Amino acid sequence: MFQRFFAELRAARIPVSLKxxxxxxxxxxxxxxxxxxxxxxxxxxxxLVKDERHIDRFDRVFGQVFKGLDGVTAxxxxxxxxxxxxxxxxxxxxxxxxxxxxxxxxxxLMETLRERLREQRGRHEGGTKWIGSGGxxxxxxxxxxxxxxxxxxxxxxxxRAVKVWDQREYRNLDDSVELxxxxxxIALRRLRKFARTGAPDEFxxxxxxxxxxxxxxxxxxxxxxRRNTIKVLxxxxxxxxxxxxxxxxEEMFSAARSEFKHLDHFYFxxxxxxxxxxxxxxxxADRTSTAEVLRxxxxxxxxxxxxxxxxxxxxxxxxxxxxxxxxxEPGAIWLKRIADNYEHLVWLNPTPRPQWAHSPSCGLIRDIxxxxxxxxxxxxxxxxxxxxxxxxxRGNAPLLPPLPAPLD
Amino acid sequence: xxxxxxxxYVATADLKVAxxxxxxxxxxxxxxxxxxxxxxxxxxxVARALGAPLIEWHIKSxxxxxxxxxxxxxxxxxxxxxxxxxxxxxxxxxxKRGKLWDSFEAPVRPxxxxxxxxxxxxxxxNDLLQELDRMEFYVYELDRTVKAARRPIVLITSNNEKExxxxxxRRCFFHYIRFPDEATMQQIIEVHFPGVKQRLVNEALxxxxxxxxxxxxxxxxxxxxxxxxxxxxxxxxxxxxxLRRDPSKMIPTxxxxxxxxxxxxxxxxxxxxxxxxxxxGG
Numbered sequence: 001m002f003q004r005f006f007a008e009l010r011a012a013r014i015p016v017s018l019k020x021x022x023x024x025x026x027x028x029x030x031x032x033x034x035x036x037x038x039x040x041x042x043x044x045x046x047x048l049v050k051d052e053r054h055i056d057r058f059d060r061v062f063g064q065v066f067k068g069l070d071g072v073t074a075x076x077x078x079x080x081x082x083x084x085x086x087x088x089x090x091x092x093x094x095x096x097x098x099x100x101x102x103x104x105x106x107x108x109l110m111e112t113l114r115e116r117l118r119e120q121r122g123r124h125e126g127g128t129k130w131i132g133s134g135g136x137x138x139x140x141x142x143x144x145x146x147x148x149x150x151x152x153x154x155x156x157x158x159x160r161a162v163k164v165w166d167q168r169e170y171r172n173l174d175d176s177v178e179l180x181x182x183x184x185x186i187a188l189r190r191l192r193k194f195a196r197t198g199a200p201d202e203f204x205x206x207x208x209x210x211x212x213x214x215x216x217x218x219x220x221x222x223x224x225x226r227r228n229t230i231k232v233l234x235x236x237x238x239x240x241x242x243x244x245x246x247x248x249x250e251e252m253f254s255a256a257r258s259e260f261k262h263l264d265h266f267y268f269x270x271x272x273x274x275x276x277x278x279x280x281x282x283x284x285a286d287r288t289s290t291a292e293v294l295r296x297x298x299x300x301x302x303x304x305x306x307x308x309x310x311x312x313x314x315x316x317x318x319x320x321x322x323x324x325x326x327x328x329e330p331g332a333i334w335l336k337r338i339a340d341n342y343e344h345l346v347w348l349n350p351t352p353r354p355q356w357a358h359s360p361s362c363g364l365i366r367d368i369x370x371x372x373x374x375x376x377x378x379x380x381x382x383x384x385x386x387x388x389x390x391x392x393x394r395g396n397a398p399l400l401p402p403l404p405a406p407l408d
Numbered sequence: 409x410x411x412x413x414x415x416x417y418v419a420t421a422d423l424k425v426a427x428x429x430x431x432x433x434x435x436x437x438x439x440x441x442x443x444x445x446x447x448x449x450x451x452x453x454v455a456r457a458l459g460a461p462l463i464e465w466h467i468k469s470x471x472x473x474x475x476x477x478x479x480x481x482x483x484x485x486x487x488x489x490x491x492x493x494x495x496x497x498x499x500x501x502x503x504k505r506g507k508l509w510d511s512f513e514a515p516v517r518p519x520x521x522x523x524x525x526x527x528x529x530x531x532x533x534n535d536l537l538q539e540l541d542r543m544e545f546y547v548y549e550l551d552r553t554v555k556a557a558r559r560p561i562v563l564i565t566s567n568n569e570k571e572x573x574x575x576x577x578r579r580c581f582f583h584y585i586r587f588p589d590e591a592t593m594q595q596i597i598e599v600h601f602p603g604v605k606q607r608l609v610n611e612a613l614x615x616x617x618x619x620x621x622x623x624x625x626x627x628x629x630x631x632x633x634x635x636x637x638x639x640x641x642x643x644x645x646x647x648x649x650x651l652r653r654d655p656s657k658m659i660p661t662x663x664x665x666x667x668x669x670x671x672x673x674x675x676x677x678x679x680x681x682x683x684x685x686x687x688x689g690g
Contacts, residue, residue, distance in 0.1 A: 023435070043425050045422070045582075050582045
């Protein structure tokens with residue numbers, strides 16, 4: 001009946017199953033709705049889409065299948081003028097600046113850029129007018145200036161860029177990937193500390209026998225359930241050069257989600273700055289300040305940072321170095337604050353260890369968090385990281401008193 | 409049985425379709441949406457519109473799926489038998505029915521609300537799969553199967569704190585209550601405070617939607633907060649002119665009903681301060 005619709009939905013990667021499709025057919029059969037397109041749309045949406053994040057995609061497929069509309073083109077991007085100005089102030093020669101003035105000044109230039117973005121269709125390389133790569137047009141990427149302004153380059157060359165403009169909707173990490181997470185779970189299992197807290201709702205057989213024998217009558221003893229009390233705070237690098245590792249990170253996230261009861265996660269891009277966010281779809285609207293994270297999560301949290309540490313060194317060391325916003329304080333300071341606050345911290349790096357030496361930013365980050373605290377995101381590395389996290393606190397403030405020496 | 413909204417509840421067209429599909433096909437309906445958009449109220453109103461009894465099961469982080477079916481109080485029985493209470497010979501005295509059992513054996517087809525299912529453990533929805541699918545379960549202690557005579561209308565709400573398992577989602581209809589637009593909001597206010605002074609409402613709505621636009625609020629005010637605020641404004645008989653945005657006074661009157669977080673209040677105060685300074689400077 002609606003096979004094409006169903007196939008298109010699946011092609012758009014909306015997780016619809018046969019069961020839901022049959023449910024829709026059954027609803028049509030039982031005349032839940034009147035024969036109106038809007039009602040059919042509502043019904044199809046209620047029975048096929050189970051997550052508000054998919055509704056947008058569903059709408060597009062619905063429009064295509066039932067009205068023959070073209071795919072909705074991407075929303076226009078807003079271009080913050082002051083970024084261009086800053087970049088230009090640093091890198092353009094006076095001659096070039098004069099040329100820009102001749103074009104009608106910055107506002108005019110931004111207007112032109114906007115228009116060209118609208119006019120331009122398809123890929124473009126070389127040339128002097130269109131936005132593309134390798135040319136001398138003021139807009140584009142991979143041009144003669146390695147620190148040029150990047151506009152939507154699907155694969156980052158070295159994983160470095162000075163400014164990214166695209167308001168990309170980074171995918172939220174999906175933690176439902178079960179396949180292949182078993183090994184990771186077993187590695188994470190190293191990080192466990194059981195304690196009995198909460199309401200006594202478990203029957204304590206040993207205690208009951210003991211107390212009954214003491215008192216001479218049946219004395220039921222209850223105790224709280226045994227639970228893993230490890231608390232984990234996860235920071236995930238998202239987008240840019242991390243795109244290549246997304247599968248691995250999904251698996252890792254999925255395993256961690258089910259393994260730890262107290263797990264909180266935040267996303268960041270490339271380096272930690274003054275804010276992080278929980279939901280990539282609302283990352284510009286709904287963010288948490290890093291200072292608040294430091295306040296809210298006590299020092300006994302174990303911190304796991306997942307990121308490839310591949311960025312331009314400016315992004316770590318310079319104020320204003322972030323590729324997405326103007327940051328007053330360099331990323332290094334924020335990293336240092338986190339590393340100082342949380343004694344148990346590891347950095348998991350999905351790139352293989354031999355490559356670390358070739359990335360200056362990786363060296364910088366290892367200096368900040370401590371060289372022994374960066375691990376590869378492999379099973380072996382994970383195992384080491386968990387050992388590091390569960391190791392007794394070092395330094396001046398031990399969390400637990402030392403064990404008494406064994407008697408001879 | 410069809411749900412068309414009630415005099416107390418403004419249901420949008422898509423919501424009606426979703427509710428009616430769930431009623432007709434006897435499948436659970438999962439409702440998500442921003443806090444305060446009327447997810448729980450929906451169940452109350454559906455029950456009222458259909459004249460059905462409402463059974464509410466509020467989920468907490470400690471709630472177990474089995475508690476919805478029944479609980480066997482073995483400890484009580486053991487104590488009773490120690491004291492020689494004759495009741496202890498009949499196990500049925502120690503079986504406490506849960507909300508699902510109640511709804512399965514209700515004399516009329518009830519509305520069962522499973523409120524905030526995401527508060528519970530991750531395994532919670534999985535543990536209810538069979539029970540919600542077949543609407544029956546087996547009681548080991550009594551050696552009998554409890555089966556729903558009429559399948560209850562099941563409404564489930566979630567605040568998205570945890571992901572729900574796919575197998576569970578497959579069995580439900582889904583509806584996401586979006587934040588109402590201004591026209592729907594007018595209707596909602598009309599339903600709750602009929603004949604409210606139109607001018608006051610217009611002013612209040614404007615202030616409200618502007619407040620929602622302020623970036624960085626910890627908790628954006630939602631419908632239920634707006635209704636509370638209007639109630640306060642009406643009770644105090646505030647003059648609409650006093651509400652009109654006087655730039656020197658950005659904080660709305662009686663803001664306590666709208667802003668629930670002291671950091672948000674501070675943020676608004678700071679913004680107001682900046683605005684005032686700008687005006688003086690320019």
